[in-house]
Amino acid sequence: MGLPPGGGGDTPQPNPAGAWLTFNPSRVELSLLPNSPTSFNVVATSTKVISAPVNVAIIDTKGVITNQTRISSSGLTYTATLNTNPALAAGTHTGNFEIRVCYDANPLVCSQPVEGSPWQLPYKITVADPASLHYARWETVIEIGPSFRDNFALSHRNGAPVVVTAGTYASQMATWTSANLGNSWTEVPTSRLPPLSRDFALASDGNAVYLSGGDEPMDPNNHLSHVWKFDGTNWTQKTAAAEFPGRSGHVMAKVGNALYVVAGSTTAGDMRNVWRSDNDGANWSQVASSLPADLGKPTCALNWKGSLLVVGDRVATSTDGATFTLTGGYPETFPKGSTQCAVLDNRLYISPSDNILKQPVQDVVSTTDLVNWQIERPRAQTGADAPGMAAVGGRLIVITGRGTSSLATYRTVP
Structure with a gap:
């Protein structure tokens, strides 16, 4: 492996004689934070066997990678793991890696x-230019003790975060809020609560929090279709059994006067339909029987400039819940399957759902137009996240601790 100095063109010339070797990706595109080197893989696939020993060099003429490259092989597939230079300056770096395969011992001579x-x-x-990032850092607040537990989700109302939890040990739902952006939490005493359910969905229009679906903890095969509304003081049942089939693990959003329930699952499998209510959750009608395949499993939804926005492996928007348009332009480390999305100051943020097994490493990303995306400063990741992200008080808030007796509140610092 060698990294000699020099220059090089940015537009590779056609190479018919080398068509037997292809690369994935065919063009390396990375978005990085300042002073944050990353590793990335390039996979080469051959259609012919080379019987004699060969040596390989990946030549970087502009110093964008280090010389700590590793190459492994399996059959006719070869994987190179490369590392970006930690001293790369802010800006866009373009060029070509020259890949040499040689019979002689020194591929630099070749x-x-x-x-x-x-x-x-x-x-x-x-x-990224540090000045282009939209918050200074993430900070962590840990609270241990008599707080909400187990199966819960995060939303917001009236400028404050709201957590709804299915307290398995207490055998009832509970509603919590924080007046200090997560430093401490207070349970809201309500005269009425939704029935105990797990893996429900929440939505907010800023003034109220809506809850739909879920399954009964003692009978996970019983999927619910109830809809409830929390006005800050009490819960009101909008319907005990909506027209949509009972489900859990779905997403929900309030867009103008329309309330949407999207996808979800039952013991029979995943659903990909969309239901809409125009009377605050009392009555529902199906507006789409399927979603774009490339969207993947919907994991987050919200109101984006008057349209329904759904996050999965990609992002899709709809003005009516019936027809969806997939957006593009995502960075390589776009957080697929995120359950955390929020809009702050007309900017959409998507944060990777915390899962230490998730590969590849994913970034917090943001956009103002769903076309041009940029990565933002990452947050600590220590366990499974509760669904939902709140944008309140000029900050983004995410909570970790779902399924445990403690919680961590992560919030951005302006």
């Missing part, structure tokens, strides 16, 4: 190249 060698792999690496 006097005996394999047919088709070298190959040019274009790259575009963007390092």
Whole structure:
């Protein structure tokens, strides 16, 4: 492996003689934070067997990667793990990695190249300007003690975060709120509560929090279709059994006067339909029987500039819940399957749902137009997140601790 100095063109020339070797990705595109080097993989696939020993070099003429490259192989597939240079300056770096496969011992000289060698792999690496980021950092508040537990979700109302929890040990639902952005939490005494249910969905229009669906803890095969509304003081039942089939693990959003329930699952499997209520959750009608396949499983939903926005493996929007448009332009580390999305100051933020097994590493991303995305400063990740993100008090708030007896509140610092 060698990294000699020099220059190089950014547009690779056609290489018919080397068509037997292809690369994934065919163009490396990365978005990085300042002073935050990252590792990335390039997979080369061959259609022919080379019987003689060969040596490989990946030539970087502009210093965007380090010389700590590792190459592994399995059959005719070769994986190179590369590391970006931690000293990369803010801005966009473009060029080509030159990949040499040679019969001689020194691929930097490569006097005996394999047919088709070298190959040019274009790259575009963007390092964010610190001044372009939209908060200074994330801070963590830990609370241990008589707080909400087990199966809960985060929403917001009237400028304050709201948590609704299915207290399995207490055998009832509970509603909590914080007047100090998560430093401490107070249970709201209400004269009425929704029936105990788990994996329900929450939605907010800023003035009220809505709850739908879930399943009974003692009978997880019994999926509910109830809809409730919390006005800050009490819960009101909008319907005990909506027209949509009972479900759990779904998403919900309030867009103008319309309330949407999207996807979810039952013991029979996943559902990908969309239901809409125009009378505050009392009556429902199906407006879509399916969703775009590329969206994947819907994991977060909200009101985006008067349209329904749904997050899964990608992002899709709809003005009526019936027809969806997939957006694009995502960075390589877009947080697929995130249960945390929120709008703060007309900017959409999506944070990776905390899961230490999730690969690859994913970033907090933001956008103002669903076309141009940028990564934001990451937060600590220590356990499974509760669904939901609140944008209140000029901050983003996420809670970790779902399924435990303690919780951590993560919030951005302006």
